[in-house]
Amino acid sequence: MATTTTKLGLTKPAGSDNVDIAVLNTNSDKIDSAIGVTVCTSTTRPATPFEGQNIYETDTKITYVYQGGAWKAVVSKEAVDAVLPIDTDGYSYKQTVTFTANGTFTKASYSWLRAVRVKCVGGGGASGAAIGAGTGQSQSAGGGGGAYAESFILVGSLGTSETVTVGTAGVGGALDGGDGGNSSFGTLVVAEGGKGGERMTSSTGTQVAVSGVGGLASASTGDIKISGSDGTNGRTLSGVVTYTADGGGSQMAGSTRSRSTAGTGQAGKSYGGGASGAVATATTNNGGNGAAGIVIVELYG
Secondary structure, eight states, X not given: OOEEOTTTOOEEOOTTOOOOHHHHHHHHHHHHHHSSOEEEOTTSOOSSOOTTOXXXXXXXXXXXXXXXXXXXXXXXXXHHHHHOSSEETTEEEEEEEEESSOEEEEGGGOTTOOEEEEEEEOOOXXXXXXXXXXXXXXXXXXXXXXXXXXXEEEGGGSXXXXXXXXXXXXXXXXXXXXXXXXXXXXXXEEEOOOOOOOOBOOSSSSEEEOOOOOOOGGGSBSSEEEOOOOOOOEEEETTEEOOOOOBOOBTTBOOBOOOSSSBSOOOOOTTTOOOOOOEESSSOBOOOOOOOOEEEEEEEO
């Protein structure tokens, strides 16, 4: 009585059986299809795999080998370098989308998308104006830097589209400095903007203009939240400026150095830096503008 082999199910005729060309051809076909890699999909894998069997899935573009009762992926170094340059818990980095102006992120634009890492920096605060009068000096306060917020978000937690808001720069002028705007990715990630610094209203005696506070982690939303640094106060000691009114920094911008001569406040550094204080003698000078924030979206497949 004929029997079959364990792996390929080849027919083994009994010693008393006649030669059957059809059986030989069937065995040959089975051997031919088993050599090399079996082509299938992730839903049509062989029902009775054998140890060491190789398959290639056309839908996932992945080769597997059957070992120890389970299919295990086979990935070459070239495939890792080309397809998986960065791997985060099985998620492969693909590209970065950067927003320096308001916009919309639409997940359907990336059919392969599995997750995103969103990084937001709020806008930097402006510095206040410094009044000029007589022979004295005055210096306004620096603006605060924008906060930083970051989250890793699975695609199932994203809406069909997410509104992206880039925090505006605080605007300097003849009064107190304006606050920087919040940067946000929908409601999922929010980074608070830095506050504006106070104007200096006198060039005589000993005066202090209070600096803008950096955007607060506690007022932001994300897995990681870091406050922006505060600006520093503007000071006038007996009518003489101390030149210490720096603008606050953010996670993507250093602090803005105080002026060392009379003039408007120096603009904050990108992204999210606060402006340094203005310095005045006989002529009033306006505060400087902060720097706008940014939203960075890393895409993972």
